[in-house]
Amino acid sequence: MAWNITWRKPHKKKYGYLKRSYRVNGRVKTDEIYIGPDEVATKILADLATRELVDETDITYSGEAVLEKIADSLNFEDILIKYTGDERASRALKNVIILMTLFKESKRRLFLKRLDKSILKNSTDITYLGEVYELMDLVYKCLGDIMYDMLKNAIKQHNISLKYLLVDATRFKVYKDGETGLIKFGYSAQKRRDIPQVNLVLGVNEQQIPFFVSAHPGNTPDVTMFGDFLKTMRSKYRILNDSARHKIIIMDQGNVNEETIRYLRWLVRYNFHFLSMVRSSSVGRFAKNLDKLEIDLIYTREITKNKETRIYGKLVEAEVYGRVSHVLVCYNPDVKQTKNNSLDRRVEIVKQKVSSLNKKGGSLDGKCEVVNSLIAKHSLKRAMEVIKNEEDEAIKLAVNEEDLDSRRKKFGFFALFTHCDMTPVEMIKVYKSRDLVEKGFQELNTDFSVCPIRHSEDRRIETHTIFKIYGYFLVSILRAILKDGGVEHSFRELLHTIKSGRSVVGYYEHELCKEQHLHVNRQTNMWHRHQQPQRQTPRQQRQPHRRRRAQRLRSQSRAGHGSLRSSQ
Incomplete structure (x- = not known):
């Protein structure tokens, strides 16, 4: 039972007591510990708040407790028992x-450091570090089945939206010297082929809750990954086939080719739809005959209080990869302006380089190479x-203005195409929703630290990668529950909030408490979200330096004017 602080004033003086009440056979019993007059009691209470305790242990309790509640609501432990026995x-x-x-942190540090200070310590029967890896091997062959059972229980217990299923693929780097069955050198987002990686297919709903995940070798093409995804959906994920109204595969232009589109069109028979971006090199043939005055506003998003981005679009019928499709030609004036400025800046950089090289010595071949x-x-x-000018011993730059003008005409345009009947507003909205999957990948890379x-x-x-997805699933369920209650958090804010509750537990020693073994659970670092120090932008970080510099200049200016007046 908890002890309460009680103050008494029998003779106009203040005396402190620690008091607790409890029941024995229905009767209330009370224990008291006298801690002295006002000054002594205040000092003891201060010691309780700051002094190091005997057998002190620093534990994090809120994060483990909250996520354990979410896991219990999904019967997560029973699911694991089903597959491990x-x-x-x-x-x-x-x-x-x-x-x-x-x-x-690594599992070694989790086992050797974190677990020892966690409230999960007593319920975690792991005797040695290697046993953690042996437990991982127990569930390796049924990772997808565990995910599916978690999803079924979540749909039964919580308000999970099944309106959209958004699917995309990404790659995670693995720091290994050579290839294995899973780790392959693939074509990464950094345009490098020398990075060993693992491919991951992830499907989420509009609440950013992961519905599906599978890992593939790093050199697996998208067509193969989506084929495996379809087979799994048809054979196991019946609840999604029956309940999800729209299963949409969204493809970026980097993954689009004739073979991929042919396969996506074949998926229509299984009630899968696709929406893809046309390659930028092909957008010109859709935009060349389009009058900007004829296209309608289909999307707006506020960037700042006084600025918003606007996208205009028009739906046309055109042939894409051998078949007539619905093509939405879009125009963003902000993107056009940004790309024009970028092109002008790059052209100017090259011109300035040529001018500076002509003022220096050196061979013409070397200058041309630079x-x-x-x-x-x-x-x-x-x-x-x-062009080399041998007579003047200089180089000249021939600029093709027609090529630059043709580029400028395409700036700001992009095109989406699909096989299903959708309005322009629906198409751009669904395509923009791909950010949910991209954000999921970003969260896995940052806040959940897959790598x-x-x-x-x-x-x-x-197994490590899928375990991280399980954790992502638990936090996303918690985030959806809070959002239904009117409390919105990003994943980073939510993880910080549930981890910020900490306690120091131990025993307090004092001559007044010799007869009582006083156990203390002291809360620390209980920051409210609004009390957290705000992260400063680089500009804000420079402000104090700018103010000090301005003050120094003003003081120097005053000193200069003073000496000037005195000399006059």
């Missing part, structure tokens, strides 16, 4: 996944050519 192992796995969600390298860097090969992956065996790399 071991209650002890299932409870330990559940606790490990919760700790992996809260802390960006300028050609700069032209290639700024993607201006078709618009610029370097770095500190495993060498394929099965453990895949």
